[in-house]
Amino acid sequence: MKIKKVAVIGAGTMGAGIAGQAANAGCEVLLLDLPSKGADVNALAQKGLDRISNPANPGILSPEVAKRITVGNTHDDFAKLAEYDWVAEAILERLDLKKDLYKKLDEVCRDDAIISSNTSTIPIKFLVEDMPLAFRKRFAITHFFNPVRFMPLLELVAGEDTDAAVMDVLHAFCDAELGKGVIRCADTPGFLGNRVGCYAIQAALHTANDMGLSPQEADAIFGRPMGIPKTGVFGLYDLIGIDLMSDVASSLVSILPKGDAFHDVGTKLPLMERMIADGQRGRKTGAGFYRLNDGAKEVIDLNTGEYAPVETLSIPIALQAEKDGVIHVLKDRSKYGDYAWAVMSNVLSYAASLVPEVGDDGLGIDDAMKMGYNWIKGPFELIDEIGVDYLIHRLESEQRSVPAYLRQAQGSSFYNGLKIRQFGGGWSPIIRPDGAMRFNDRRKELTPQAENEDASWYNLDDVAIVEFHSKANALGAGSMQILADAIAAVPVQNLRGLIVHNDAQHFSCGVNLNAVRAFFEAEDWGGLDKFLDHFQQTVHGMAVADFPVVVAPVGLSLGGGFEVVLHAKEVICHANSNMGLVESGVGVIPAGGGCKETLYRWIAKKDGDVEAAAWEAFYALGFGKTASSPILARELAMLRDNDRFVNNRDRLVAESLAAIESGAGQMPLRRDPTAMVGKPVFEQMVAWAEDMAAKGKLFPHDVYVSTRIAEILTGGDIAPGTVWTEQDLYDAERRAFLMLAKTPETQARIRTLLDDGKAVRN
Numbered sequence: 204m205k206i207k208k209v210a211v212i213g214a215g216t217m218g219a220g221i222a223g224q225a226a227n228a229g230c231e232v233l234l235l236d237l238p239s240k241g242a243d244v245n246a247l248a249q250k251g252l253d254r255i256s257n258p259a260n261p262g263i264l265s266p267e268v269a270k271r272i273t274v275g276n277t278h279d280d281f282a283k284l285a286e287y288d289w290v291a292e293a294i295l296e297r298l299d300l301k302k303d304l305y306k307k308l309d310e311v312c313r314d315d316a317i318i319s320s321n322t323s324t325i326p327i328k329f330l331v332e333d334m335p336l337a338f339r340k341r342f343a344i345t346h347f348f349n350p351v352r353f354m355p356l357l358e359l360v361a362g363e364d365t366d367a368a369v370m371d372v373l374h375a376f377c378d379a380e381l382g383k384g385v386i387r388c389a390d391t392p393g394f395l396g397n398r399v400g401c402y403a404i405q406a407a408l409h410t411a412n413d414m415g416l417s418p419q420e421a422d423a424i425f426g427r428p429m430g431i432p433k434t435g436v437f438g439l440y441d442l443i444g445i446d447l448m449s450d451v452a453s454s455l456v457s458i459l460p461k462g463d464a465f466h467d468v469g470t471k472l473p474l475m476e477r478m479i480a481d482g483q484r485g486r487k488t489g490a491g492f493y494r495l496n497d498g499a500k501e502v503i504d505l506n507t508g509e510y511a512p513v514e515t516l517s518i519p520i521a522l523q524a525e526k527d528g529v530i531h532v533l534k535d536r537s538k539y540g541d542y543a544w545a546v547m548s549n550v551l552s553y554a555a556s557l558v559p560e561v562g563d564d565g566l567g568i569d570d571a572m573k574m575g576y577n578w579i580k581g582p583f584e585l586i587d588e589i590g591v592d593y594l595i596h597r598l599e600s601e602q603r604s605v606p607a608y609l610r611q612a613q614g615s616s617f618y619n620g621l622k623i624r625q626f627g628g629g630w631s632p633i634i635r636p637d638g639a640m641r642f643n644d645r646r647k648e649l650t651p652q653a654e655n656e657d658a659s660w661y662n663l664d665d666v667a668i669v670e671f672h673s674k675a676n677a678l679g680a681g682s683m684q685i686l687a688d689a690i691a692a693v694p695v696q697n698l699r700g701l702i703v704h705n706d707a708q709h710f711s712c713g714v715n716l717n718a719v720r721a722f723f724e725a726e727d728w729g730g731l732d733k734f735l736d737h738f739q740q741t742v743h744g745m746a747v748a749d750f751p752v753v754v755a756p757v758g759l760s761l762g763g764g765f766e767v768v769l770h771a772k773e774v775i776c777h778a779n780s781n782m783g784l785v786e787s788g789v790g791v792i793p794a795g796g797g798c799k800e801t802l803y804r805w806i807a808k809k810d811g812d813v814e815a816a817a818w819e820a821f822y823a824l825g826f827g828k829t830a831s832s833p834i835l836a837r838e839l840a841m842l843r844d845n846d847r848f849v850n851n852r853d854r855l856v857a858e859s860l861a862a863i864e865s866g867a868g869q870m871p872l873r874r875d876p877t878a879m880v881g882k883p884v885f886e887q888m889v890a891w892a893e894d895m896a897a898k899g900k901l902f903p904h905d906v907y908v909s910t911r912i913a914e915i916l917t918g919g920d921i922a923p924g925t926v927w928t929e930q931d932l933y934d935a936e937r938r939a940f941l942m943l944a945k946t947p948e949t950q951a952r953i954r955t956l957l958d959d960g961k962a963v964r965n
Contacts, residue, residue, distance in 0.1 A: 214251030218293030220351030382850030396575035430579035657681030700751035710756035711764025783829030790949030879918035
């Protein structure tokens with residue numbers, strides 16, 4: 204059976220998100236909710252569609268995708284469900300309501316239609332205990348994570364009677380079409396992600412309160428130093444909603460057995476009851492553990508409930524752990540090290556204690572935490588990094604119990620190359636679905652051909668693969684050195700081609716602004732020009748290479764990171780890629796070939812009309828336009844017709860290797876000389892910027908930045924028709940960047956961004 208038509212019942216946050224992702228996969232979708240009183244009987248379902256269509260937080264790839272979704276209500280449109288291959292239920296977490304709905308679905312849906320629930324707390328045996336065997340055979344739990352489009356994890360749970368073929372169809376569809384990392388879970392409370400993830404959050408919350416740490420201090424430790432998103436615990440509570448996160452914890456408390464360690468941390472902090480009652484529920488209400496007060500960020504005192512200005516914290520051990528590994532903060536004897544150890548030792552022990560209850564090994568838990576909670580490493584990968592024996596020794600020295608699965612790894616590890624330790628002994632191979640290949644997996648068996656702090660490159664199946672791995676994958680001289688080395692090595696080592704990719708959350712957030720700052724503070728203009736020239740020549744080397752070149756980005760590809768993408772002979776990106784040249788907001792311009800490529804691509808899109816192309820490029824670069832999906836990127840001339848995307852990021856490497864082998868999608872970037880539009884259009888662009896400033900829509904320095912952009916795209920004061928080569932455009936970019944970098948305004952913007960800790964990129 205192939206799933207082509209998907210119906211979703213319940214148009215709340217999760218239901219609408221599931222509908223949006225099914226539409227992203229090309230399915231015909233029906234989104235139903237309860238009927239509404241008033242003029243629009245489908246108002247609830249329409250509200251869900253409007254939510255995922257919001258450009259500020261889109262659950263769909265483009266407005267065109269929304270046309271695949273039909274909204275309706277469960278009174279007037281219920282009979283239409285007979286036409287659908289898969290019906291996903293995403294209504295309130297009330298067992299009685301779900302049971303009533305399933306009885307109605309059994310009467311209407313086709314006998315071969317698959318039915319599933321998005322429940323995160325109710326065991327499947329309770330959901331279908333009153334249903335006939337035929338229904339139970341085609342029923343499963345498909346637990347998505349929020350936001351559905353962006354969170355890769357899908358927990359797939361079978362009941363005692365679920366047909367294996369049904370599970371296989373759901374697994375294959377959710378993997379290849381919806382782009383999910385599917386984990387088959389046992390029917391245990393909280394499954395995997397929430398069981399461990401919520402425990403970690405609650406443990407960090409209560410330990411901070413018990414040890415007297417402020418929310419800001421706790422988030423500085425339980426965050427990037429541990430390979431966890433920078434929101435930490437209190438910031439994450441604010442993001443999710445203090446009331447909602449508390450409800451999730453309470454739900455787990457209600458279904459977990461009495462002896463489970465979650466009960467020790469599952470309650471609310473005393474202050475939280477008052478906060479919820481007073482409407483301090485996180486970002487959605489404007490105040491939670493943090494708030495903005497007249498533009499200034501404030502943090503709550505957990506003892507008094509009063510807010511105070513957020514301070515700039517200097518915790519050297521946190522920075523060292525973020526750079527060199529979590530072991531450094533665990534060994535630290537300050538209050539920060541004590542907090543890190545108290546939280547992490549409990550979380551790692553809890554994860555180990557769940558094996559074999561939730562599975563025969565720790566792979567599912569690790570994958571769930573990485574895909575559902577954005578951890579860089581899962582609990583068992585962290586234990587291997589810390590050292591199994593170190594963890595056991597410290598637990599024993601504190602007279603704490605050592606879980607059996609952890610004890611079995613003593614003197615060894617949980618991973619051995621591409622194998623995972625099984626409970627009770629032995630190793631099993633890590634098997635991904637057909638067509639899926641994670642570079643993080645393959646890297647375990649590879650040796651870098653060259654590496655530095657910023658990047659590495661490897662020989663993967665006779666293909667050079669370059670990986671950026673600096674903070675935010677910001678690009679510096681080291682990044683370009685590794686990329687240039689890989690480009691040079693391909694013909695020398697007789698490799699088949701080059702791939703630029705990494706398994707991080709984002710491809711690259713741009714050029715390292717700390718490096719730019721170092722140049723302008725030293726007034727080393729020659730050094731800055733040399734750095735920019737090397738960047739240009741390196742990415743140009745990709746564009747004109749005599750071998751296949753694929754760039755396979757995920758997440759953010761901004762600024763200099765996107766300039767790497769722009770110079771690929773073929774781009775195979777993830778469907779959730781967000782890309783664009785945003786340098787103007789920092790007071791500089793793209794100087795790694797970004798202005799040049801934007802102009803050339805708009806010339807092609809405008810069928811050779813250079814003036815029209817120059818204006819489109821001017822607006823795109825001046826406003827720092829970004830595309831939130833590959834579909835929108837193509838509309839903005841950021842991707843070419845030969846570029847494509849895949850829904851599942853785990854398939855990027857395999858797709859890229861196949862593209863290298865085929866070579867059919869390669870499109871060289873050899874650029875012909877261009878007749879520039881010259882002075883008349885240059886003056887029009889400057890006049891436009893000055894008019895925008897007069898209307899209060901641009902700052903004076905923005906006019907100066909816009910002028911430099913216009914100068915590159917038109918040639919400035921040159922006569923119309925003057926021919927410029929590709930190198931002329933590269934040179935113009937560097938000149939403009941240097942002019943801007945010398946201004947106090949640009950320097951101030953860069954310092955502010957860096958000193959506020961908001962950027963390492965442009």
